[in-house]
Amino acid sequence: MSGRYVGAAVRRHEDPRLLAGRGRFVDDLSAAGCLHAAVVRSARAHARLVAVRLDRARAHPSVAACLAQDDLAGALRPLPSVGLPTPPLAARVSFRVRAAPGVPLAARTVRYAGEPIAVVLAEDRAAAEDALGLVEIDYDPLPAVTDVEQGLDPAAPRLHEGWDDNVAVHFALSVGDPDRAFAAAPVRLRERLRISRSAGMPIEPRGILAVPDLRDGGITVWTSTQVPHLVQRALTDCLGLPAHRVRVVAPDVGGGFGTKCSVYPEDILIPAAAARLRRPVKWIETRREHLESATxxxxxxxxxxxxxxxxxxxxxxxxxxxxxxxxxxxxxxxxxxxxxxxxxxxxxxxxxxxxxxxxxxxxxxxxxxxxxxxxxxxxxxxxxxxxxxxxxxxxxxxxxxxxxxxxxxxxxxxxxxxxxxxxxxxxxxxxxxxxxxxxxxxxxxxxxxxxxxxxxxxxxxxxxxxxxxxxxxxGPFESATVRVDASGKVVVATGACSQGQGHETTFAQIAADALGVGLADVTVIGGDTGEVGAGIGTFASRSLVLAGNAVARAAGEVRQKLVRAAAALLEAGEADLDVADGQVFVKGTPGRGLPLAGIVQSSLPTFQGRRVADPIFETSVVETVxxxxxxxxxxxxxxxxxxxxxxxxxxxxxxxxxxxxxxxxxxxxxxxxxxxxxxxxxxxxxxxxxxxxxxxxxxxxxxxxxxxxxxxxxxxxxxxxxxxxxxxxxxxxxxxxxxxxxxxxxxxxxxxxxxxxxxxxxxxxxxxxxxxxxxxxxxxxxxx
Missing domain, CATH: 3.30.365.10 (Aldehyde oxidase/xanthine dehydrogenase, molybdopterin binding domain)
Structure with a gap:
């Protein structure tokens, strides 16, 4: 693809809005009658839960509900597990992989300090946080494993029942003949190297606003995530709803860095609470919670x-x-x-x-x-x-x-x-x-x-x-939909969602070159399952490779539809037409052409005559590599x-x-x-x-x-x-x-x-x- 925009150092289209404070992050959103959630978290790294007493918190005058695992048992399935070996990989590398996916709320055992146990829902955030101190939990402490080498010890406490050790993944692989190479080498060095544990620390912590639809039992969830389609899939499983009734939207997201590409307990817990109480619920992560409970x-x-x-x-x-x-x-x-x-x-x-x-x-x-x-x-x-x-x-x-x-x-x-x-x-x-x-x-x-x-x-x-x-x-894929509307403007929707990467600019550059329009004529929508039915998300340096190529291919197909329609309207051959400056015209004679809005409108059937071209100038693409x-x-x-x-x-x-x-x-x-x-x-x-x-x-x-x-x-x-x-x-x-x-x-x-x-x-x-x-x-x- 060549054109005026791809390769150019264009200023980011989204920056004026964000710098002027017009960004819309989760905590900027509100809903009538919204409850605010605070999560009760484990104070112990490893313990049996003997009793979780919520009575005093429930008696707080501003508290609407306190929910533990038993209250939401029907909606609290294990969290999704990803990253299993692909069949071609498993066929050639011997893996030992055991799933330990986590749960939205601990039921009998807590396994790390900060693990969710219950949720308090109140009329305001301060009341919800105050009520946390009224929850009483009795623990039966278990020995904790806090060192990775200790975890390998045959005598180490087991984190999960039925496991014979604490190894979740084990594999070995090689290339060439390393033992022979070492035996023959004149120089051999050995070193023990350690990399410490760290946190992602995006400037915006995680946040969720879940709004139930009282008309059809559906739900809309605004969440600070990198993977809205994965969250949607988890919610359809847990809430028992069809996908079209679970809309997940990633609005402006203030950084992700991989920390927001997991499906977390709160991603299930907050919508489940909203559905149960039939009221909107908002939860915003504190910085301490991020350090303690985000991955x-x-x-x-x-x-x-x-x-x-x-x-x-x-x-x-x-x-x-x-x-x-x-x-x-x-x-x-x-x-x-x-x-x-x-x-x-x-x-x-x-x-x-x-x-x-x-x-x-x-x-x-x-x-x-x-x-x-x-x-x-x-x-x-x-x-x-x-x-x-x-x-x-x-x-x-x-x-x-x-x-x-x-x-x-x-x-x-x-x-x-x-x-x-x-x-x-x-x-x-x-x-x-x-x-x-x-x-x-x-x-x-x-x-x-x-x-x-x-x-x-x-x-x-x-x-x-x-x-x-x-x-x-x-891969395996990412999706994009490109359409030209009746005003001749271009809308790009993709499963990839931005957390600051500049998608609104980059994807617009690609679409604008393909369709011969200006950047200002392109609107990019990312991370909305209501706009794109299939998607994966933004992580692993994948957005431009997959979503960018999906946008390019979809925009190229819409361009072909525009040229085909213009050829019929202008009574010209498709090969004789070009697309630039928001119009399709005969090469060499720009005065003989039609603006994109005119092509769209003229392609619609009327009482005066049948349509001359397909009036839908939209293409959806699933891109694989x-x-x-x-x-x-x-x-x-x-x-x-x-x-x-x-x-x-x-x-x-x-x-x-x-x-x-x-x-x-x-x-x-x-x-x-x-x-x-x-x-x-x-x-x-x-x-x-x-x-x-x-x-x-x-x-x-x-x-x-x-x-x-x-x-x-x-x-x-x-x-x-x-x-x-x-x-x-x-x-x-x-x-x-x-x-x-x-x-x-x-x-x-x-x-x-x-x-x-x-x-x-x-x-x-x-x-x-x-x-x-x-x-x-x-x-x-x-x-x-």
């Missing part, structure tokens, strides 16, 4: 090994790791398999083996968060490459140069299977070019020359490199470390990336910048800490540290466009990429800066406290 991510423990030649050529790689899954397993193999599938990255490694386990613990459930297993993989591989370079006395950049897959090797078969069951084959990309462009931009050679002189002056500067390849645009496309990037961080305070100051941050064809450079830059900012937080501060009893110790922003504006440097982006042959637009996903590499790049840069002290980084995030401790443990004085 967590990242926490993994790796025992990695690398085998190499004396010149730094990688001969083999092995990794055994544990993922701390928390109490339930709603996403199956997704995170551990993503980690394995992305571990080898852009490097030519012919022999590798992996063993992965997801282990249940008495913590909040683990689920995808921006990157979904990929940042962990990159942290492990890039840490091992820096360790190898240091062991061999080589420049870290040279080790990467020696092992990067070349452009001439594309498409490159990694030798594994991707999560969709297809061979893991990189489609396009020039990894060496990305490395050199990033190093040149940061002035790498000069930085290395200056580094020693700076150390003599007490300035400890480090440079860190991290590279990745990311599978984007996973053969497999994922592979985006890639190299990140380079330059920073200074104060060894006395552990304070890190990031001086430069460069990203050379390839997301295929760039539809809008401004929006791509925004996605990268936002991702890097989150990656900086994950790399330097963000960590969720539990005590031995399973109590969350970092349940507020006083304890869970987030990056501030001053902590994030100006991010320099370099666009490398290698279009994918796997979809008509040639695009690759970019939503998650910015967050994948920063923890690794920063850890590498910090260890590089601290090389005179002999400090070794084996755990992220690399907080100031950790830096000071590492220096103290390594050596009392720096070495030159």
């Amino acid at each position: 967590h991510s990242r926490e993994q423990l790796h025992d990695a090994e690398i085998a190499a030649a004396a010149d730094g050529t990688i001969l083999g790689f092995r990794d055994r790791f544990l993922l701390d899954q928390g109490a339930y397993n709603p996403w199956g193999i997704v995170q551990p398999y993503n980690t394995v599938a992305h571990m080898l990255g852009p490097y030519r490694i012919k022999h590798a083996a992996f063993d992965a386990r997801s282990v249940l613990t008495n913590k909040t459930p683990h689920a995808p968060y921006r990157g979904a297993g990929r940042p962990e993989a990159v942290f492990v591989m890039e840490r091992m490459l820096d360790r190898l370079a240091r062991q061999l006395g080589l420049d870290p950049a040279d080790v990467r140069r020696r092992n990067l897959i070349g452009l001439e090797e594309m498409p490159y078969d990694v030798g594994l299977l991707y999560r969709d069951g297809n061979p893991l084959v990189y489609d396009t990309g020039d990894f060496p070019e990305a490395l050199e462009r990033a190093l040149d931009a940061v002035g790498y050679a000069a930085l290395r020359r200056e580094q020693q002189a700076l150390r003599l002056r007490g300035v400890y500067r480090g440079v860190g490199i991290a590279a990745y390849v990311e599978g984007t645009g996973i 053969p497999t994922v496309t592979f985006a890639s990037a190299v990140h380079v961080a330059v920073l200074d470390v104060d060894p006395e305070t552990g304070l890190v100051t990031i001086l430069r941050y460069v990203v050379a990336h390839d997301c295929g064809r760039v539809v809008n450079p401004k929006i791509v830059d925004g996605q990268i910048h936002g991702g890097v900012a989150q990656g900086v937080g994950g790399g330097l501060w963000e960590t969720l800490v539990y005590d031995a009893a399973g109590q969350l110790l970092t349940a507020s922003l006083m304890d869970y540290a987030l990056p501030k504006a001053r902590d994030v440097p100006r991010i320099e982006t370099i666009h490398l466009e290698h279009p994918s042959p796997r979809n008509p637009l040639g695009v690759k996903g970019v939503g998650e990429g910015g967050a994948i590499a920063p923890p690794a790049a920063l850890a590498n840069a910090i260890e590089d800066a601290l090389a005179p002290f002999g400090a070794r980084i084996t755990e992220g995030p690399v907080s100031p406290e950790r830096i000071v401790a590492l220096i103290a443990a390594a050596a009392p004085t720096p070495r030159e």
Whole structure:
């Protein structure tokens, strides 16, 4: 597709509305007679529920109802489980996967602190929250599992009855002959690496407004979600309603990052309460609830090994790791398999083996968060490459140069299977070019020359490199409907919903080029099951690859309908017509044409004559892809470390990336910048800490540290466009990429800066406290 808009740095169409405060988020919505919900949550990490006494709360004058599991038993089925192995994958990889999907309300046992037990519904939010203190719960405490290795112990308490251990997922796979490669290798290194637990922290917490329709028993649910169609499907199952009577709408959503792509207990609980009471119900998550009860991510423990030649050529790689899954397993193999599938990255490694386990613990459930297993993989591989370079006395950049897959090797078969069951084959990309462009931009050679002189002056500067390849645009499908209305305006509706990605602009650019109209003539509607009957949602860097191509194909088919109708009306051949500036006209004679509104109106049958063309200028498309496309990037961080305070100051941050064809450079830059900012937080501060009893110790922003504006440097982006042959637009996903590499790049840069002290980084995030401790443990004085 070519035109005036695709590829242009168009300003985001949605920004004036949002910046002027005209956004409509869930908490901006209201309904007459609305009740407000507050959720009673477990104070224990693991316990039997002996008694849940709601009488005092029910007696509160502003409380309309208090509901526990027995009150809503008919509507409270287990939450959906996704992420089971596809048949092609299961046929070639041996998996042990056990479902532990979670429930809307705990009935007999609570398995993490913060698990919902009951809901209070009151006339206002303050009364609902006050009444929480009137609920009395008797617990019979059970021993808690709070460490992933403890969870593997045969003597560990079992989280679920009937399980012989706490392993929810286990699989192993390999490529080549890693044992032989290790046996023959002159250099072998082993390291234990740990990635801490973190939270998604979107600026808007979760929220739900459920409004029952008293006429037909249906319900409309406005919810801050990434997956409205999945929520609709769960609600039809739980409420026993047909799909057309359950409308789920994602209005303006203030960030998601994967945290909002699960179907949560509240997604069922609040609509079920509204249906039971026949009144609207609203629930808005507090920040403490988000930290305590919204899904967590990242926490993994790796025992990695690398085998190499004396010149730094990688001969083999092995990794055994544990993922701390928390109490339930709603996403199956997704995170551990993503980690394995992305571990080898852009490097030519012919022999590798992996063993992965997801282990249940008495913590909040683990689920995808921006990157979904990929940042962990990159942290492990890039840490091992820096360790190898240091062991061999080589420049870290040279080790990467020696092992990067070349452009001439594309498409490159990694030798594994991707999560969709297809061979893991990189489609396009020039990894060496990305490395050199990033190093040149940061002035790498000069930085290395200056580094020693700076150390003599007490300035400890480090440079860190991290590279990745990311599978984007996973299926199975996404949908779009495009129509031209009687006024000649274009409406685009899609199952993909925006949480800040700029869909209203990007999809409008695609449709406008296809239909020859201006951007102002296109309205984009996303995330409304009443507008699009089938959809999946926005996650996994998939929206442009799937929904974008669906919009392009649907708009192309509507264009053909317009040309066909105009040909009949103008008595011209279809091949002689063109579409531009809101009209269909005879090529070379724009004066002989019809505006889109005229075509639509003239195609309608009248009493004066039969119709000359089909009057419905609308097409719906379900777009599928053969497999994922592979985006890639190299990140380079330059920073200074104060060894006395552990304070890190990031001086430069460069990203050379390839997301295929760039539809809008401004929006791509925004996605990268936002991702890097989150990656900086994950790399330097963000960590969720539990005590031995399973109590969350970092349940507020006083304890869970987030990056501030001053902590994030100006991010320099370099666009490398290698279009994918796997979809008509040639695009690759970019939503998650910015967050994948920063923890690794920063850890590498910090260890590089601290090389005179002999400090070794084996755990992220690399907080100031950790830096000071590492220096103290390594050596009392720096070495030159």
